[in-house]
Amino acid sequence: MQTYNRPDELNETLHALLSEEIPSLLEVVVVWNNVDDQVPANYVSKHSVPVRYRQSPVNSLNQKLWPDPAYKTQAILLSDDDVHYHPSDVEFAFQAWREFGRDRMTGALARCVEPIEDGKLKYSFCSKDEDAYAMVLTNLAFSHISFMDYYWSDEADMTNIRNYVDQNMNCEDIAMNHVASLLTGQGPLQVAGREKYVNMEPTAGISRKPGHVEARSKCLDDFADIFKCKALVNETGHIQRSVVVL
Numbered sequence: 546m547q548t549y550n551r552p553d554e555l556n557e558t559l560h561a562l563l564s565e566e567i568p569s570l571l572e573v574v575v576v577w578n579n580v581d582d583q584v585p586a587n588y589v590s591k592h593s594v595p596v597r598y599r600q601s602p603v604n605s606l607n608q609k610l611w612p613d614p615a616y617k618t619q620a621i622l623l624s625d626d627d628v629h630y631h632p633s634d635v636e637f638a639f640q641a642w643r644e645f646g647r648d649r650m651t652g653a654l655a656r657c658v659e660p661i662e663d664g665k666l667k668y669s670f671c672s673k674d675e676d677a678y679a680m681v682l683t684n685l686a687f688s689h690i691s692f693m694d695y696y697w698s699d700e701a702d703m704t705n706i707r708n709y710v711d712q713n714m715n716c717e718d719i720a721m722n723h724v725a726s727l728l729t730g731q732g733p734l735q736v737a738g739r740e741k742y743v744n745m746e747p748t749a750g751i752s753r754k755p756g757h758v759e760a761r762s763k764c765l766d767d768f769a770d771i772f773k774c775k776a777l778v779n780e781t782g783h784i785q786r787s788v789v790v791l
Contacts, residue, residue: 547609548626549578554745555626561743563590565632569639570594571618575626576611578604606717607707609683612693619647621693623721625684627745628654634738634786641736641784642687648729649780650722652686653742655735658765658777666769668719668761677779681733683718685742692725705771709764716764723768723776732780739786 548555555575562573573596577584584598597615601608609623620642622635630638630653642651655678657671671678696703703724710717722733769775 546573546624546626547576547578547606549604551626557745558624558626558629558743559596561629562632562635563592563594563596566592567594567632567635569636572597574599574613574616576601576609578608580604603711605711606714607697607710610688610693610696610717610721612690612697616690619690621688621690623652623683623686623688628684628742630685630738630742631740634740634742637738637786638687638736641734645784646687646734646736647689648725649731650681650683650686650688650692650725650733651736652681652683652733653736653738654682654685654744655733655783656680656682658779666762666765666775668758668765676781678735678781679732679777679779680719680722681735683721686718686733688721688725692721692728695728696721696724702771706768709767709771713760713764715760716768719761719764720768723772726778727772727774727776730778732778734780735783737783737785 546558559573571594573594575596575598577598578601580601580603584600587595587597589595599613620639622639638651638653645651655671657669657675657677658679659667659669661667697707706720710720726732
């Protein structure tokens with residue numbers, strides 16, 4: 546879980562996730578991007594879940610995707626401090642990942658990609674009329690640790706991608722969806738719980754800046770240039786708690 550200057554949202558999300566027992570939750574790692582602030586002390590929740598704060602060397606969106614050698618699981622639930630599944634739905638989403646999503650980015654928030662003129666791509670939030678989606682956002686998504694390993698590899702393309710993300714302070718989630726589809730040839734998988742995920746939508750944030758959609762569309766085109774292909778794969782199936790549609 547990555548956080549930057551949103552203590553209220555972070556505390557609310559931690560409280561929600563730790564208030565109930567989640568059988569498969571081994572640890573919560575808070576990626577502390579407040580590089581000039583004191584890192585809070587680690588602690589253990591009432592349900593015996595360790596909460597570990599990891600100090601980032603720099604304030605970078607890439608830090609959330611770093612394959613921490615201390616991780617003990619193949620499944621990593623990537624998230625931001627202002628978005629979360631309800632506790633019982635975390636376990637459901639994890640089991641859906643185990644069964645159907647190990648070779649996909651598997652999460653709550655789907656996004657669409659539309660081809661437009663001159664071979665360019667347009668980022669969109671997916672309308673109700675669209676059946677296919679090409680990404681799930683890493684503000685609430687399970688990733689296999691191997692995708693993160695490749696994201697942080699010394700491959701020239703990945704070095705260029707990480708530099709791009711740092712320079713633009715945007716699009717690490719789009720990059721991770723490219724990585725997953727490049728490595729597996731699979732599209733993402735959207736998983737909805739019994740209750741809708743919580744999104745606090747703070748007034749300050751990257752997605753609130755003017756020109757957000759245009760900037761994200763440019764990322765799609767620039768990543769296609771870096772990878773020398775349009776790697777994203779459309780998916781129409783999704784999983785909803787108590788309902789499976791494939």
